[in-house]
Amino acid sequence: xxxxxxxxxxxxxxxxxxxxxxxxxxxxxxxxxxxxxxxxxxxxxxxxxxxxxxxxxxxxxxxxxxxxxxxxxxxxxxxxxxxxxxxxxxxxxxxxxxxxxxxxxxxxxxxxxxxxxxxxxxxxxxxxxxxxxxxxxxxxxxxxxxxxxxxxxxxxxxxxxxxxxxxxxxxxxxxxxxxxxxxxxxxxxxxxxxxxxxxxxxxxxxxxxxxxxxxxxxxxxxxxxxxxxxxxxxxxxxxxxxxxxxxxxxxxxxxxxxxxxxxxxxxxxxxxxxxxxxxxxxxxxxxxxxxxxxxxxxxxxxxxxxxxxxxxxxxxxxxxxxxxxxxxxxxxxxxxxxxxxxxxxxxxxxxxxxxxxxxxxxxxxxxxxxxxxxxxxxxxxxxxxxxxxxxxxxxxxxxxx
Numbered sequence: 444x445x446x447x448x449x450x451x452x453x454x455x456x457x458x459x460x461x462x463x464x465x466x467x468x469x470x471x472x473x474x475x476x477x478x479x480x481x482x483x484x485x486x487x488x489x490x491x492x493x494x495x496x497x498x499x500x501x502x503x504x505x506x507x508x509x510x511x512x513x514x515x516x517x518x519x520x521x522x523x524x525x526x527x528x529x530x531x532x533x534x535x536x537x538x539x540x541x542x543x544x545x546x547x548x549x550x551x552x553x554x555x556x557x558x559x560x561x562x563x564x565x566x567x568x569x570x571x572x573x574x575x576x577x578x579x580x581x582x583x584x585x586x587x588x589x590x591x592x593x594x595x596x597x598x599x600x601x602x603x604x605x606x607x608x609x610x611x612x613x614x615x616x617x618x619x620x621x622x623x624x625x626x627x628x629x630x631x632x633x634x635x636x637x638x639x640x641x642x643x644x645x646x647x648x649x650x651x652x653x654x655x656x657x658x659x660x661x662x663x664x665x666x667x668x669x670x671x672x673x674x675x676x677x678x679x680x681x682x683x684x685x686x687x688x689x690x691x692x693x694x695x696x697x698x699x700x701x702x703x704x705x706x707x708x709x710x711x712x713x714x715x716x717x718x719x720x721x722x723x724x725x726x727x728x729x730x731x732x733x734x735x736x737x738x739x740x741x742x743x744x745x746x747x748x749x750x751x752x753x754x755x756x757x758x759x760x761x762x763x764x765x766x767x768x769x770x771x772x773x774x775x776x777x778x779x780x781x782x783x784x785x786x787x788x789x790x791x792x793x794x795x796x797x798x799x800x801x802x803x804x805x806x807x808x809x810x811x812x813x814x815x816x817x818x819x820x821x822x823x824x825x826x827x828x829x830x831x832x833x834x835x836x837x838x839x840x841x842x843x844x
Contacts, residue, residue, distance in 0.1 A: 490674030520550020526559025
């Protein structure tokens with residue numbers, strides 16, 4: 444506790460030495476002016492702290508401790524828990540004292556208060572904006588709009604993109620020849636990947652068609668967007684559909700900056716219900732390194748920033764990934780039975796390494812199918828959903844004792 448108090452006292456004293464982190468236009472001008480032209484561009488991404496709590500302050504300490512090596516930080520919504528003036532004031536008191544440029548997006552909790560929408564605009568400026576750094580274009584949009592009553596899971600919020608928003612997005616994507624990153628608070632509807640707590644999902648208004656979620660994902664696919672950054676669902680998840688419907692876009696949910704965590708219900712091994720933020724390194728050739736960082740909440744006078752190697756990842760530029768997608772389709776995986784209660788047979792077309800993960804993304808079993816066949820026995824694992832990965836193909840396993 445002493446460490447944390449001293450840290451924020453120092454930040455408060457030094458705050459006058461740094462420019463304030465609002466409105467976003469001021470921050471963007473500073474980032475573009477200060478960038479030294481050196482790659483990789485380094486960006487911290489976080490979302491859903493919900494209010495000022497020990498998880499969020501631990502993450503803030505970590506980001507501040509590496510500020511000299513960072514080009515900027517971006518928070519993707521749900522910073523002010525109820526959208527009231529006190530929530531905004533608490534958030535501003537933290538970010539305006541930081542020695543790092545910090546950009547803020549709108550989330551659903553920013554507009555829970557009837558004046559929240561206007562407060563956000565008064566403080567941060569328009570909720571839709573973009574900026575360019577080197578060969579990268581960042582496009583940030585809101586997909587949370589005030590509603591006259593509780594229309595979505597008890598909230599006075601419409602979850603959608605408007606047609607004019609997506610026209611604007613398409614123009615920005617079409618005119619840019621470099622690499623493209625899109626950020627929005629609420630995830631889109633991704634068939635077979637994530638369909639709850641998303642645009643057009645169960646209990647959310649408007650419906651799937653009227654939310655424009657399909658046009659959004661089509662635009663990202665058609666304009667070769669490298670990365671879509673999202674929040675809202677309180678965990679970490681990474682999706683790379685790599686198919687005709689969604690293309691080569693990598694979707695990442697990073698919503699672990701302090702809000703209460705939720706369990707995961709969708710089939711992917713690249714997932715974990717834990718607090719975190721992500722450090723991205725954006726390389727000149729379009730490749731992206733993502734390092735997942737757990738918060739340092741230990742009061743020991745030492746601030747640590749360590750990668751979680753289980754969840755950290757590397758994204759190759761889309762032109763490289765196309766060959767891999769075609770190769771994957773030639774190596775189909777068969778699992779039978781599934782669900783299973785004692786053992787299941789795994790068959791692939793050629794010798795392969797087999798990796799099995801639990802719901803939190805922890806690797807629990809490895810094996811090698813030398814002849815393309817392998818029998819997985821449940822052993823002492825608990826009942827539930829697991830994920831089988833062979834090369835770049837992933838399928839869920841359901842174990843029922």
